[in-house]
Amino acid sequence: MGNAKDDDRERGLELRRKLNGKRFGDTSTVLVEEEPELEDLVNEVLFGRIWSRDKLDLRSRSIAVIAALTATGQRPQLKNYIANSLNAGLTRDEIIEILIQLVFYIGLPPVANALAVAQEVFREEGEE
Amino acid sequence: MGNAKDDDRERGLELRRKLNGKRFGDTSTVLVEEEPELEDLVNEVLFGRIWSRDKLDLRSRSIAVIAALTATGQRPQLKNYIANSLNAGLTRDEIIEILIQLVFYIGLPPVANALAVAQEVFREEGEE
Amino acid sequence: MGNAKDDDRERGLELRRKLNGKRFGDTSTVLVEEEPELEDLVNEVLFGRIWSRDKLDLRSRSIAVIAALTATGQRPQLKNYIANSLNAGLTRDEIIEILIQLVFYIGLPPVANALAVAQEVFREEGEE
Amino acid sequence: MGNAKDDDRERGLELRRKLNGKRFGDTSTVLVEEEPELEDLVNEVLFGRIWSRDKLDLRSRSIAVIAALTATGQRPQLKNYIANSLNAGLTRDEIIEILIQLVFYIGLPPVANALAVAQEVFREEGEE
Amino acid sequence: MGNAKDDDRERGLELRRKLNGKRFGDTSTVLVEEEPELEDLVNEVLFGRIWSRDKLDLRSRSIAVIAALTATGQRPQLKNYIANSLNAGLTRDEIIEILIQLVFYIGLPPVANALAVAQEVFREEGEE
Amino acid sequence: MGNAKDDDRERGLELRRKLNGKRFGDTSTVLVEEEPELEDLVNEVLFGRIWSRDKLDLRSRSIAVIAALTATGQRPQLKNYIANSLNAGLTRDEIIEILIQLVFYIGLPPVANALAVAQEVFREEGEE
Numbered sequence: 150m151g152n153a154k155d156d157d158r159e160r161g162l163e164l165r166r167k168l169n170g171k172r173f174g175d176t177s178t179v180l181v182e183e184e185p186e187l188e189d190l191v192n193e194v195l196f197g198r199i200w201s202r203d204k205l206d207l208r209s210r211s212i213a214v215i216a217a218l219t220a221t222g223q224r225p226q227l228k229n230y231i232a233n234s235l236n237a238g239l240t241r242d243e244i245i246e247i248l249i250q251l252v253f254y255i256g257l258p259p260v261a262n263a264l265a266v267a268q269e270v271f272r273e274e275g276e277e
Numbered sequence: 278m279g280n281a282k283d284d285d286r287e288r289g290l291e292l293r294r295k296l297n298g299k300r301f302g303d304t305s306t307v308l309v310e311e312e313p314e315l316e317d318l319v320n321e322v323l324f325g326r327i328w329s330r331d332k333l334d335l336r337s338r339s340i341a342v343i344a345a346l347t348a349t350g351q352r353p354q355l356k357n358y359i360a361n362s363l364n365a366g367l368t369r370d371e372i373i374e375i376l377i378q379l380v381f382y383i384g385l386p387p388v389a390n391a392l393a394v395a396q397e398v399f400r401e402e403g404e405e
Numbered sequence: 406m407g408n409a410k411d412d413d414r415e416r417g418l419e420l421r422r423k424l425n426g427k428r429f430g431d432t433s434t435v436l437v438e439e440e441p442e443l444e445d446l447v448n449e450v451l452f453g454r455i456w457s458r459d460k461l462d463l464r465s466r467s468i469a470v471i472a473a474l475t476a477t478g479q480r481p482q483l484k485n486y487i488a489n490s491l492n493a494g495l496t497r498d499e500i501i502e503i504l505i506q507l508v509f510y511i512g513l514p515p516v517a518n519a520l521a522v523a524q525e526v527f528r529e530e531g532e533e
Numbered sequence: 534m535g536n537a538k539d540d541d542r543e544r545g546l547e548l549r550r551k552l553n554g555k556r557f558g559d560t561s562t563v564l565v566e567e568e569p570e571l572e573d574l575v576n577e578v579l580f581g582r583i584w585s586r587d588k589l590d591l592r593s594r595s596i597a598v599i600a601a602l603t604a605t606g607q608r609p610q611l612k613n614y615i616a617n618s619l620n621a622g623l624t625r626d627e628i629i630e631i632l633i634q635l636v637f638y639i640g641l642p643p644v645a646n647a648l649a650v651a652q653e654v655f656r657e658e659g660e661e
Numbered sequence: 662m663g664n665a666k667d668d669d670r671e672r673g674l675e676l677r678r679k680l681n682g683k684r685f686g687d688t689s690t691v692l693v694e695e696e697p698e699l700e701d702l703v704n705e706v707l708f709g710r711i712w713s714r715d716k717l718d719l720r721s722r723s724i725a726v727i728a729a730l731t732a733t734g735q736r737p738q739l740k741n742y743i744a745n746s747l748n749a750g751l752t753r754d755e756i757i758e759i760l761i762q763l764v765f766y767i768g769l770p771p772v773a774n775a776l777a778v779a780q781e782v783f784r785e786e787g788e789e
Numbered sequence: 790m791g792n793a794k795d796d797d798r799e800r801g802l803e804l805r806r807k808l809n810g811k812r813f814g815d816t817s818t819v820l821v822e823e824e825p826e827l828e829d830l831v832n833e834v835l836f837g838r839i840w841s842r843d844k845l846d847l848r849s850r851s852i853a854v855i856a857a858l859t860a861t862g863q864r865p866q867l868k869n870y871i872a873n874s875l876n877a878g879l880t881r882d883e884i885i886e887i888l889i890q891l892v893f894y895i896g897l898p899p900v901a902n903a904l905a906v907a908q909e910v911f912r913e914e915g916e917e
Binding site: 152153154186190194198199202 | 408409442446450454455458
């Protein structure tokens with residue numbers, strides 16, 4: 150019989166695999182390696198219990214996360230989630246438009262920084 | 278012949294009217310009254326030139342704005358845009374789920390504050 | 406046989422009861438009521454899995470949380486955790502000293518705000 | 534006869550020497566070099582008058598500073614104070630636990646960034 | 662013979678008296694009352710050693726402080742310093758223009774909040 | 790007959806040319822290149838309509854922007870505007886004093902970071 154936490158972790162890892170695509174397991178997607186407790190929280194709780202809820206689609210969740218990480222200026226995480234969002238149904242033009250949409254709410258500097266991150270992701274994805 | 282700036286303002290006001298619904302013209306939606314230059318920026322540029330672009334739907338723009346205002350803790354503006362988002366195609370359950378989605382990215386306190394704002398909006402809308 | 410998640414929740418609730426003392430169950434300590442999923446996260450994960458780890462004492466955890474909430478200006482949560490910290494082994498003088506210690510690292514305004522919150526807690530606790 | 538400001542500066546420098554250990558005088562610990570007024574403030578006031586007060590031990594002060602710098606994302610200063618905290622009585626495991634403790638209060642991204650800084654400090658200290 | 666710290670405090674108090682004008686001694690200008698150590702820091706160091714330096718005029722210092730407090734959303738302190746700035750040579754129109762100037766750098770919400778604070782100050786000053 | 794938006798853009802570009810001086814057109818001054826809509830906003834609205842208003846001199850506007858960017862830690866934009874401010878009437882000593890002035894309002898870490906940026910600008914300008 151399955152353990153509830155193991156089920157959460159399995160569900161979470163499956164979703165991360167889908168969102169990370171070819172990058173699954175890359176350092177850039179595993180930001181808290183070496184801390185097993187945090188890895189467990191990310192897999193079981195963040196992806197297994199929150200991202201997996203069926204109350205909102207992955208595309209909408211991605212928009213919210215990109216906007217929040219842009220507002221807080223969390224560059225490496227933003228890069229990871231912009232790349233993920235291409236596997237969650239967002240197009241490059243939509244990602245750029247999400248960032249432009251925020252200019253009046255958080256100011257131009259964090260938007261300009263996030264646009265640079267997005268261009269970096271698009272270049273790297275384009276090369277593959 | 279129409280002036281380009283007047284066209285922008287007209288388009289912006291029309292969109293604000295749609296998003297504000299019954300609240301259009303209320304103090305809560307006019308956060309920078311008494312400063313004509315800022316009112317012009319909001320109508321002509323923010324709503325007339327950014328929100329009006331057809332590259333992204335109003336629902337997605339609303340998610341991004343709600344997430345950014347939650348992350349930055351801008352309470353009165355968050356209240357206005359949560360109310361607007363009900364006219365942009367988001368349901369109450371989706372709005373709550375957007376906030377829960379952010380817990381691991383910005384922490385529980387700003388999410389708890391935003392949930393309280395959302396409950397306030399839902400109560401006020403329910404009374405009408 | 407006990408379910409692992411239930412064990413976490415039970416351990417978490419026990420710890421909250423200890424930290425909240427007479428305030429246990431008060432609205433001020435239940436900041437995300439009405440959202441069962443978040444209540445579960447707080448009980449099972451935050452208190453049952455993180456606060457409960459034996460790698461660090463409750464006093465030290467309280468200092469870290471008070472400092473972080475002061476730096477981010479999260480007033481209602483700060484009030485709750487300053488009250489909790491009196492049950493985690495901190496004295497009033499120590500709490501004030503923690504706040505003064507932060508002046509050069511985050512500036513005077515958030516420290517002054519937090520001192521006002523601490524005074525409010527001390528007055529309320531003193532009345533009981 | 535001793536001048537009060539000179540006494541403060543002497544006390545402050547002595548404490549910095551203790552906290553910096555082998556790194557005393559390194560660029561990484563002198564973040565405002567070339568601005569004598571700020572150096573005076575740091576030595577006389579920050580270390581001579583605040584850190585030196587006997588109302589709170591150095592270990593607790595270090596926890597508060599590490600938490601505040603993690604919350605505000607001040608990377609070079611965080612690196613300096615994590616290294617200092619090893620001379621203030623904190624172990625490596627306790628430092629990591631302080632950071633994990635903050636996940637639900639400020640979100641995962643600043644915690645992940647701070648964990649990377651801590652690993653950097655531990656590697657550098659380990660080499661010596 | 663004068664003590665250097667006493668000289669600093671005297672110089673600082675004199676400057677606060679000038680900037681506060683009729684409000685000198687009011688609660689609104691004494692944000693850290695009840696903490697003698699912080700009051701000393703404010704009088705001796707902040708006003709006696711920093712604000713008093715002749716390298717920059719009071720008007721320019723006021724602009725910098727208003728902009729920083731607007732960006733960080735520190736409302737009670739912002740109110741105090743906007744009132745002070747009227748005694749440092751800024752006009753009401755200039756104060757409003759400083760806030761409008763920041764829209765693209767920090768976003769509209771903190772600017773709108775600061776404009777409301779400024780209007781509050783102007784109303785209170787006008788009544789006197 | 791001139792178009793109102795074209796007039797704004799022309800006025801804005803002229804002002805950017807003045808503030809950027811020899812750096813006009815450099816990548817460092819064009820932070821949102823590749824996004825024509827944002828470039829238009831910067832030229833027409835930010836520089837053509839806000840910076841160009843005659844209600845406040847360029848020197849005062851520069852102080853406000855430098856203070857806000859220091860408070861929010863926006864490093865590349867801060868570098869650009871510190872360089873601009875030398876063309877807006879601020880001296881190197883005044884720029885440093887503006888930063889020192891902020892220590893008690895936002896804490897030492899963002900001030901130390903901004904001082905490092907200023908030293909970088911001064912070295913680069915000195916070399917030319």
